[in-house]
Amino acid sequence: VMKKNLLLLCYILFIPLSAFSQIRIQGLVIDAQTKDGLPGATITVKGSSFGTITDAAGKF
Template sequence: MKKLTYLLLCLVLGIGLATAQTRKVTGTVISAEDSEPIIGASVIVKGTTTGTVTDFDGAFSLDVPSSAKTK
């Protein structure tokens, strides 16, 4: 019985960890006209409420769910 309980516990924890994975997406937003960084641009994962804003160098870092599609 202890082995079965241990096995079920491992399966539940393993599934929870596998579904909670994210990946970090980083980048820089620049202007197409003059290649200058765009300060305060919104970067949002399409179809979600996950997003961030670029800093003074136009850089951003975003934790994206592993299920989200990126281009």
């Protein structure tokens, strides 16, 4: 019984943390002169190791 209560407590504490850590960032990188999307531009989140690369249309 104690083991089940401990497991339940862990679920209650850690499931909300994983739900809040799911953040979606999206955008478009464009050329300042032509306004065309820039494919292959590197996007990083400052202060972290998270990042991505824009697609052929400049979207991420």
